[in-house]
Amino acid sequence: MSQTKVRKMLFILSKATIENVYAAFVMANGARMEGIDAEIFFTFFGLEAIQTKKLKSLKVATVGNPAMHIPTMVGGLPGMEAFATMMMKKEMEKLDMPPVDEFLEILSASGVKLWACKLAVDMFHLKESDLIEDLDGVLTIGDFYNKADQEGTQMLFI
Amino acid sequence: MELNIAGVNLDVTEDGYLNDLSQWNKEVATEIAKEEGIELTDKHWEVIAWLQDQVKKEKPLSVRGIKKSGVVDIKQFYALFPEGPLKKSTRIAGVPKPKSCI
Numbered sequence: 543m544s545q546t547k548v549r550k551m552l553f554i555l556s557k558a559t560i561e562n563v564y565a566a567f568v569m570a571n572g573a574r575m576e577g578i579d580a581e582i583f584f585t586f587f588g589l590e591a592i593q594t595k596k597l598k599s600l601k602v603a604t605v606g607n608p609a610m611h612i613p614t615m616v617g618g619l620p621g622m623e624a625f626a627t628m629m630m631k632k633e634m635e636k637l638d639m640p641p642v643d644e645f646l647e648i649l650s651a652s653g654v655k656l657w658a659c660k661l662a663v664d665m666f667h668l669k670e671s672d673l674i675e676d677l678d679g680v681l682t683i684g685d686f687y688n689k690a691d692q693e694g695t696q697m698l699f700i
Numbered sequence: 701m702e703l704n705i706a707g708v709n710l711d712v713t714e715d716g717y718l719n720d721l722s723q724w725n726k727e728v729a730t731e732i733a734k735e736e737g738i739e740l741t742d743k744h745w746e747v748i749a750w751l752q753d754q755v756k757k758e759k760p761l762s763v764r765g766i767k768k769s770g771v772v773d774i775k776q777f778y779a780l781f782p783e784g785p786l787k788k789s790t791r792i793a794g795v796p797k798p799k800s801c802i
Contacts, residue, residue: 571802572801572802575785575786576784638764638765640764640802648767648774651775651778652763652774652778653778
């Protein structure tokens with residue numbers, strides 16, 4: 543029934559804007575729903591999505607994002623980011639998209655492996671206690687490459 | 701398309717999903733499950749009944765809905781219907797293939 547040749551998806555999430563985080567989450571969840579393995583490697587700003595204190599306050603980028611269709615100067619005004627984020631979250635809730643914390647729970651329960659990048663963890667001086675409980679561990683990029691251990695593996699940088 | 705299962709010709713979609721839930725019965729479900737490599741247990745039947753109930757109430761199916769269902773948690777759901785749980789469970793339950801991305 544399933545025609546796909548993809549057997550495993552490896553995602554590198556390097557950004558913390560909500561649209562990028564959800565892109566990775568939706569694709570990882572979608573993979574598992576098709577019987578495809580999925581793993582996410584959180585690096586640099588992507589680490590915000592797995593920091594317990596930060597993951598609930600991720601924002602949409604209102605500056606430097608032409609698709610927002612507002613002038614950059616306006617996008618930089620105080621409160622714009624929060625406003626745009628609130629509007630987007632409302633729309634996502636209508637589609638039954640879970641918030642970041644619940645989405646992480648779903649991913650983990652679905653068998654998606656969640657990894658933090660060692661270099662970025664060191665750079666941002668993070669401790670394991672700063673990160674979510676569902677995290678599967680801290681890896682180097684070399685370790686992550688080794689997860690590409692079967693035919694039909696794809697790696698995606700977000 | 702037609703699919704002959706348990707001696708009955710069933711009206712199915714290209715993906716093998718029943719077009720008409722009234723053609724569904726436990727025998728049909730057991731046979732489709734076998735095709736999918738699944739032996740149905742009491743827990744499977746509970747999930748199937750819940751899925752059919754959701755569809756009758758016209759509620760969209762998603763993995764988040766499974767989490768909130770109170771029937772199974774997500775881990776159990778993947779264990780019961782490995783490799784594409786929502787796709788397989790809906791096919792066995794005789795309801796349409798879910799269109800949701802989540």
